[in-house]
Amino acid sequence: MGLIGQIFGMGGTAKQIGEAVGGVAEVIVGNRAERDAAAAAQITGAVSQFEGEFASAGALWFDRFVNGLNRLPRPMLALGTLGLFAYAMAEPAGFSTRMQGLGLVPEPLWWLLGAIVSFYFGARELHHQRTRTAVTLARAATAAVKSADPAPAATALAMPLLAPETKPAVTETRAEDPDFNAAVEEWRRLGA
Template identity: 55%
Template sequence: MGLIQQVMSFVFGDGRNVVAETVEVFRENADKGAERAANVQSETLRQFAAEFAHPRKGIFDRLVDGFNRLPRPMLALGTIGLFVSAMFDPEWFASRMVGIALVPEPLWWLMGAIVSFYFGARHQAKGQEFQRSVVQTVAMRQGLKAKAPDAPQTPDNPALADWQANHDD
């Protein structure tokens, strides 16, 4: 075997491409990257489909969700309304701003805390709801039935099952 054939066999032999493998350490393989991106998009769409597959419970839940969606748009539209009112009736706007300037600083701190806790609690609740839906989606995808966290679980250990049966009150 010649020297060139040995070098080529070393670099490209055994179904491997040492050059390509080395380059992939420093630069992403475009084909594999596109495949991963397509998989991410497919999984995202599948998750959204699973999330919205379950209808809302009842009229009360829909009504409460509707009220919970009001504060942010009202704050935004109210702020825009202040700008508009300042342009149309500067005297009215100035008298309202004098009133706001007279509010004591501790009351502003209290207002900030209330608004922060409201939006923070809502953000956390929505985040936990999203995590719960992700777990249910993964469980459905794997063919498993998602269990509620407080549901009693049946152990796979027969001795433990027997002990639990004898000690349940």
Template identity: 50%
Template sequence: MGLIDGILGAVFGGGRNVLVDTAEVFRVNREAESKRAFQMHAAAMASHSAEFTRGGKGWFDGFMDGLNRIPRPAMALGTLGLFGAAMVDPVWFASRMQGIALVPEPLWWLLGAIVSFYFGARHQAKGQEFQRSIADTVARTPAVVENIGALDRLRSDVVGVAETGPDAVLEKTATKSGENPALEAWKQSLT
């Protein structure tokens, strides 16, 4: 018996498993590989999410964000105002349009470039904000899945939801019939 204990102690003793250690030289430990892959994925998601968070914005950033929101509504409302002015006072509108007709063509090109760059930059900023929201959503997915699982376990239509388990007192209390005034009234109405 001592010989067998000595051999088994040499192979499996000391908190090590010589067979597993030897096998891992030739073949990857799948559990450790899965842990590494999970940690790498979690770190990549955290890095991606941190890249798109809005942490540390001050009053100036908020002011500039508000200022950046002005041009589109101003252009839309200004165009509608011009239509209204054309209907209310056509002579005034026509005189203003004659002034616009005198604007040189290079200035129109410059205006077109400025508006194009503004809307292009706005489109890019909105696209990055969309990516940020996707990263946040993906980062919250495990918690949502866990919450859905917890809610599913609370459903009353699942088989065995009222199972008392080994608790004898709970089973006796659950199966004890009590008074039911509605049932008694119904029984009385039948007789």
């Protein structure tokens, strides 16, 4: 390649043209590595902020008691179902009498029971999933900040995490006009 470059006289010129094109492309597109580093620093800063917001203040004895109480229904349901099988084998006549009694329960009541149980376990699972996610993200951010170079963390803390507050263009409200819509008025004023 060096010989061909010398023959055509473009040895250093081709390199300079390549660097110039790379510089122009970087101006237009931007440096991806720098963008990724800035995005990572911003995410690290946001997660470290979440760490402070979602940090547990320490569970009191009542919180621990209620958490323990909330852990009882699932094992009780599982053991109760196994107990029904044992009861059916031990005393089939009594079991069939009780199952006939359950057959008399109206269907809407079963739907209500299903909804209550579903919402109870669903809400409980959602609460614990949110708690686990917040704690995991907070720990990951702390580990990333402690192990990383302090410069990106300082950059992330210096970056604004939220958009600057802007005052809405339409501030007046017309209480006497029930059809007034501030968003539509602003849209009309902007000529859209």
